[in-house]
Amino acid sequence: MARIIGGLGSPHAPSIGALIDQGGWEQPEWKKLMDGYRPMQDWLAAHKPDAAILIYNDHVTSFFFDRYPTFALSVASEHPIADEGFGPRPLPPVRGDSDLAWHLAHSLVEDEFDLTICQDMPLDHGALTPISAFWPNHENGWPTAIVPIAVNVLQFPVPSPRRLYKLGQALRRAVESWPQDKKVVVLGTGGLSHQLHGERFGFKNADWDHEFLSLLETDPEALASLRTQDYIERGGAEGAEMVMWLAMRGALSDKARKLHVNYHGPLHTGFAQILFEEPDAVPEKVSI
Amino acid sequence: MVRQIDPERLPAGTYLNTGESANRALRVNRLCYDLKEPANRVAFEADAEAQMARYDLDEEDRQLIRNRDWLGLVQRGANVFPLLRLSQLCGDGLAGTGAQMRGETLEQYLATRQAKGS
Numbered sequence: 001m002a003r004i005i006g007g008l009g010s011p012h013a014p015s016i017g018a019l020i021d022q023g024g025w026e027q028p029e030w031k032k033l034m035d036g037y038r039p040m041q042d043w044l045a046a047h048k049p050d051a052a053i054l055i056y057n058d059h060v061t062s063f064f065f066d067r068y069p070t071f072a073l074s075v076a077s078e079h080p081i082a083d084e085g086f087g088p089r090p091l092p093p094v095r096g097d098s099d100l101a102w103h104l105a106h107s108l109v110e111d112e113f114d115l116t117i118c119q120d121m122p123l124d125h126g127a128l129t130p131i132s133a134f135w136p137n138h139e140n141g142w143p144t145a146i147v148p149i150a151v152n153v154l155q156f157p158v159p160s161p162r163r164l165y166k167l168g169q170a171l172r173r174a175v176e177s178w179p180q181d182k183k184v185v186v187l188g189t190g191g192l193s194h195q196l197h198g199e200r201f202g203f204k205n206a207d208w209d210h211e212f213l214s215l216l217e218t219d220p221e222a223l224a225s226l227r228t229q230d231y232i233e234r235g236g237a238e239g240a241e242m243v244m245w246l247a248m249r250g251a252l253s254d255k256a257r258k259l260h261v262n263y264h265g266p267l268h269t270g271f272a273q274i275l276f277e278e279p280d281a282v283p284e285k286v287s288i
Numbered sequence: 289m290v291r292q293i294d295p296e297r298l299p300a301g302t303y304l305n306t307g308e309s310a311n312r313a314l315r316v317n318r319l320c321y322d323l324k325e326p327a328n329r330v331a332f333e334a335d336a337e338a339q340m341a342r343y344d345l346d347e348e349d350r351q352l353i354r355n356r357d358w359l360g361l362v363q364r365g366a367n368v369f370p371l372l373r374l375s376q377l378c379g380d381g382l383a384g385t386g387a388q389m390r391g392e393t394l395e396q397y398l399a400t401r402q403a404k405g406s
Contacts, residue, residue, distance in 0.1 A: 015382075029403040059369040064321050065305070065314060085323045085373035154367060156306035160292050197368035198359070199301030201386035202397065228292040237302050238368070266403035268386065 002100075002178040005047055005185060005281035007248040007256065008040055009216075009274040010130035012056060012189040016271075017089060017129040020136065029266060036262030036273040037133045043259065043275060044134055044144070046283035050182040051097045051145040053104070053171060054127055055164075055247040056189045058150045059084070061124035065155050069116035071167070072150040073108070075101040079148065082122035091132060094123055097145035100178060104147065107174035113167060115149075123148060130189045144185075153190075153241040158228065161243045165224035168250020175251075183281075188248030194269035195236030202268055208234040209263060209270040212242060216274065217258045220249045239270075248276075255279050301389075305367045313365025316353075319343040320370035329377055356380065359389040 019027060025034045061082045063069060079094040105117050127148050135143055149167075152158050159167075168186065175184050192209040195201055212235070215223050223246055231240035260275040298304065305313075319339065322328045332339045340350045352360040358375050362368060375385040387397035 060317070060321055060367060061324060065310065065317055065367070083324050083326070085329070085376070087326075154305055154369065155310060156293065156304045158292075160290070195302070196382070196386065197362045197371075197389065198303050199390055200299055201301075201389045202400065203299075227290060229294050229297070232293075232302065233299055237299075237304065267401050268382065 002175050002180050002182040002184055003278075003280070004172055004175050004251055005049060005183045005278050006043070007186045007188065007252045007276040008134065009188045009245045009248060009272065010037075010040075010133060011191060011269065011271040011273070012126045012129040013269055013271070014084070014125035014129060017125055017132055020132050021089060025136075030264075032262070033264040033271050036260075036264065037136075039260045040134055040273060040275050041136060043277070044185070047183065047281055048284050049144050049185040051100050051147055052131070052185045052187050053175075053251070054131065054146050054148045054187045054189065055167075055244045056126040056130070056148060056150060056187075057153045057241055057244065059124050059126055060154065062122050063150065068152055068155050069150070070152045070159055071113060072116040072118050072121070073101060073105055074118045074121040074148045075105060076119055076121055079127075079146070080122040081128065082124045084124050089128060089132075091128060091138060092141050094127070094131065095142050095145050097147055099180070100145070100182070100184070101147045103178045104171070104174045107177055108170055111170040111173065113170055121148065121150070126150075126189060130187055134187075149247075151244055151247075153244070158240075159243075160228060161226055161231065161246055162224040164243045165220060165246040165250040168247040168252075171247065171251045172253075186248045186251040188245035190244050191235065191239050191242030192270040192272050193235035193239040193242075193265075196238045196268065198237075200236065203236045204265055204268070204270050205234055205236070205239075206263070206265060206270055209265070209272060213261055213263070213272055213274060216245060216249055217276075220246060224250075245274075252276055253278060303362050303365070305365065309365030313367070315343050315345055316349045316361065316364070316366050317370050319345065320366065320374045323370075323373040323377060332374075332377065356388075358385050359391075362389065
């Protein structure tokens with residue numbers, strides 16, 4: 001049976017993707033952020049997960065508000081790079097895993113998550129920023145298959161923090177019932193605090209971000225118990241997307257260990273990264 | 289059942305994409321959404337009035353776009369992510385769009401930040 005070996009959290013701002021495409025890993029203003037990816041890259045290179053379930057939100061790129069899914073799962077074997085309005089990023093198409101994705105679809109629907117199943121889902125920065133940061137040597141393709149799940153965090157009502165946490169728990173049950181000897185990681189993306197619209201544009205809250213990171217490790221139940229309103233008040237309207245990290249955390253066991261955390265928020269957004277490892281995760285080789 | 293949002297108690301300067309304003313803004317959001325197609329970017333730059341007519345925008349939305357009034361558009365229900373396609377096409381980056389929504393110049397906004405990148 002398949003198993004989840006870890007969970008990773010990352011922001012998904014397009015500015016980070018642009019920095020990666022420009023080779024800006026050492027850019028002084030962003031070095032603290034970019035350095036935060038190094039331990040995650042090393043861990044992924046050592047553990048070589050077969051697939052990554054990516055919890056993200058589409059930014060009105062593959063989906064429009066005329067018919068906007070609450071949860072959308074891609075079962076495609078390949079995902080095009082979206083043009084978001086400025087030309088597509090120079091990235092190879094993102095390999096999926098249809099077998100895992102269809103298994104997830106059946107398991108999640110049986111578990112009362114009635115997803116929209118997507119067979120053709122171009123990916124925007126919500127997905128591309130984190131994966132291009134986690135796997136920086138992606139010029140010739142992606143070492144790990146990506147199974148994206150898009151979450152509505154834009155057109156209200158949006159799913160609650162607890163719903164995201166439960167989605168993660170359902171994902172764990174789904175992966176553990178996949179009859180393949182495969183290693184899976186779960187990626188939570190977005191945030192942390194930021195607001196990108198209205199007179200409150202630029203709102204950030206580093207204290208809340210640090211509290212969130214701490215509770216994510218020690219008491220995710222407390223985070224699941226908060227209301228969407230709490231996330232908007234404390235972390236900004238767009239920052240409320242950080243509930244997607246609860247799906248990642250919900251997919252982990254209570255024995256998962258935090259290996260790494262990083263925080264850097266000098267501009268519009270409080271950016272954070274986190275890495276959790278399950279106890280039975282075994283590296284295939286020692287990282288350099 | 290826990291109420292997730294208190295619409296009457298949102299932080300000042302916050303406009304959620306929901307309800308009647310979301311219905312009303314569907315057309316302006318669609319114009320912005322469609323800017324992901326290069327041909328639509330070319331068409332808007334060549335003749336913004338024709339493009340606004342094609343999407344059947346009402347006069348208030350058209351005037352807000354003519355005025356590059358990003359705050360007014362958000363207040364009318366435009367969602368910031370598709371809107372950024374339009375504002376950036378019109379020459380305002382994320383920071384510039386945000387500064388205008390705060391009622392500041394770009395320089396004033398960036399002075400409140402540690403980093404100056406976009």
